[in-house]
Amino acid sequence: MNREISKLKNQAEVMIPTKFGDFKTLAYASSSDEKMPHMVLVHPDTDISSIVNVRIHSECMTGDVFHSHRCECGEQLDWSMQYIQEHTGVIIYLRQEGRGIGIINKLHAYVQQDKGLNTAEANRELGFGYDDRTYEDALTILADLGIERIFMLTNNPNKIDAFDNSKIEVVSRVPVEIDPREENKKYLETKKEFFHHKLGKV
Numbered sequence: 001m002n003r004e005i006s007k008l009k010n011q012a013e014v015m016i017p018t019k020f021g022d023f024k025t026l027a028y029a030s031s032s033d034e035k036m037p038h039m040v041l042v043h044p045d046t047d048i049s050s051i052v053n054v055r056i057h058s059e060c061m062t063g064d065v066f067h068s069h070r071c072e073c074g075e076q077l078d079w080s081m082q083y084i085q086e087h088t089g090v091i092i093y094l095r096q097e098g099r100g101i102g103i104i105n106k107l108h109a110y111v112q113q114d115k116g117l118n119t120a121e122a123n124r125e126l127g128f129g130y131d132d133r134t135y136e137d138a139l140t141i142l143a144d145l146g147i148e149r150i151f152m153l154t155n156n157p158n159k160i161d162a163f164d165n166s167k168i169e170v171v172s173r174v175p176v177e178i179d180p181r182e183e184n185k186k187y188l189e190t191k192k193e194f195f196h197h198k199l200g201k202v
């Protein structure tokens with residue numbers, strides 16, 4: 001991402017009622033006219049001085065908005081919103097679509113996957129890294145919110161490793177396991193075998 005991390009700040013906030021309950025909704029960007037700010041949902045009863053449940057979710061328009069079954073992102077986001085509604089906490093929605101390569105390239109990668117490549121190989125075939133996501137912006141947002149200790153909702157050990165040597169302590173992990181579907185079985189197998197995600201159901 002090209003954002004200047006030091007300038008990232010909360011540009012607007014308002015309460016939004018959702019299917020899962022009310023969330024204080026914040027938009028983080030380096031300027032007030034940024035069209036693609038990171039979005040942050042905060043359960044109104046969240047105690048930031050305690051250990052906070054945090055889901056850091058990278059944008060997946062096909063999964064999150066259109067409920068695609070090629071991946072389980074949308075179901076993970078819904079699960080996290082439900083969990084945080086029940087247990088309080090924060091969702092940080094990072095605008096790094098398609099493991100950081102953007103929606104157009106992700107669709108190109110899907111074409112490669114339909115020819116038999118796995119999700120990692122497809123990104124490489126297009127000239128990208130296996131996973132171009134970064135989590136510095138999430139660290140900046142958590143620090144700005146005054147959060148120091150978190151329970152991280154993830155299956156991805158790399159996301160936890162990104163917090164090594166940071167000021168935020170990951171106290172433990174909360175698994176976000178979704179039942180595999182026929183359409184995303186191969187994708188989830190690659191996540192487990194290639195990216196070492198902790199997926200007990202795959």
Ligand SMILES: [Zn+2]
Nearest residue numbers: 060063071073
């Ligand atoms: Zn997805």
